[in-house]
Amino acid sequence: MIRVEKFTFGYKKGKPLYRELDFTLGSGKIYGLLGKNGAGKSTLLKNLIGLLYPTSGSITVNGFRPRDRKPSFLRTVYFIPEEVYVPSLTIEGYVRLFAPFYPSFNREMLNSYLHKLDVQTEEKLTKLSFGQQKKFIIAFALACNTGVLIMDEPTNGLDIPSKKKFRKLIASIMNDSRTILISTHQTRDLENLIDQVIIVDDGELLVNTPVGAIGEKLSLQLVETDEPELAVLYEEEAVRGRLVMVKNENGKEGKISLEQLFNATVENPSALKSIFAN
Numbered sequence: 001m002i003r004v005e006k007f008t009f010g011y012k013k014g015k016p017l018y019r020e021l022d023f024t025l026g027s028g029k030i031y032g033l034l035g036k037n038g039a040g041k042s043t044l045l046k047n048l049i050g051l052l053y054p055t056s057g058s059i060t061v062n063g064f065r066p067r068d069r070k071p072s073f074l075r076t077v078y079f080i081p082e083e084v085y086v087p088s089l090t091i092e093g094y095v096r097l098f099a100p101f102y103p104s105f106n107r108e109m110l111n112s113y114l115h116k117l118d119v120q121t122e123e124k125l126t127k128l129s130f131g132q133q134k135k136f137i138i139a140f141a142l143a144c145n146t147g148v149l150i151m152d153e154p155t156n157g158l159d160i161p162s163k164k165k166f167r168k169l170i171a172s173i174m175n176d177s178r179t180i181l182i183s184t185h186q187t188r189d190l191e192n193l194i195d196q197v198i199i200v201d202d203g204e205l206l207v208n209t210p211v212g213a214i215g216e217k218l219s220l221q222l223v224e225t226d227e228p229e230l231a232v233l234y235e236e237e238a239v240r241g242r243l244v245m246v247k248n249e250n251g252k253e254g255k256i257s258l259e260q261l262f263n264a265t266v267e268n269p270s271a272l273k274s275i276f277a278n
């Protein structure tokens with residue numbers, strides 16, 4: 001369980017990047033964190049694992065204050081940064097050095113995940129390509145079996161088949177006691193994987209909703225002519241006219257992609273915030 005209360009953070013005094021954010025992330029769910037470039041996704045993730053500290057407000061992760069960086073906390077979380085770093089070691093050497101920090105690390109699981117992600121090598125990790133290094137770190141992170149797993153842009157640098165394997169693997173290791181938070185720009189990489197979507201923009205948390213509830217709140221309509229009475233939140237070209245997103249008032253559920261939700265949110269932040277607040 002991750003609890004964030006009145007979280008305010010800024011790199012410079014008097015210039016907060018986040019202002020009084022409140023949210024809770026429960027166990028047994030995969031959360032997707034979306035936001036424009038520079039919105040502060042990495043900054044938020046780093047605060048959750050104690051690499052940065054809130055200016056004010058509080059964060060607790062499984063009852064620990066991340067900023068204290070207690071060993072008993074660190075063994076329960078794994079953070080994969082956007083740019084991974086691997087030392088000049090073989091897989092064996094890496095496991096000998098880093099696995100002891102994680103009491104639930106499982107070597108058989110690591111072998112299986114490496115096999116599934118197509119990373120097998122006797123060579124030093126530094127000889128692997130960037131994508132292979134990233135896949136190694138993902139496999140290692142999953143094999144650590146931490147209750148909280150936080151990934152910053154994990155699919156960046158992965159080829160198309162690897163993205164699919166990544167999704168399959170994450171879905172397969174999910175259980176009721178785990179909390180997984182993934183930040184991404186690549187909304188299509190997370191489609192059908194995440195349970196709940198969080199969108200941050202301009203220091204605020206605008207949307208925090210189960211993916212299944214998006215179609216209850218918003219709907220898409222195909223329009224051929226201008227319809228001024230429609231309160232359009234977002235629109236895109238379609239083969240026979242325009243596809244417009246409006247507040248769902250008729251109760252009929254439709255399918256809205258994460259990309260469409262994200263585009264609508266950054267184009268109409270206050271409207272979307274208010275729709276998802278209720």
Ligand SMILES: Nc1ncnc2c1ncn2[C@@H]1O[C@H](COP(=O)(O)OP(=O)(O)OP(=O)(O)O)[C@@H](O)[C@H]1O
Nearest residue numbers: 011012017035036037038039040041042043044185
């Ligand atoms: N160490 C730092 N010192 C000062 N400002 C920083 C630092 N790191 C990030 N920032 C600024 O904070 C803001 C948020 O950055 P952050 O990297 O968290 O955004 P992001 O949403 O992860 O971006 P992207 O999608 O481009 O990776 C940006 O304006 C960035 O310039």
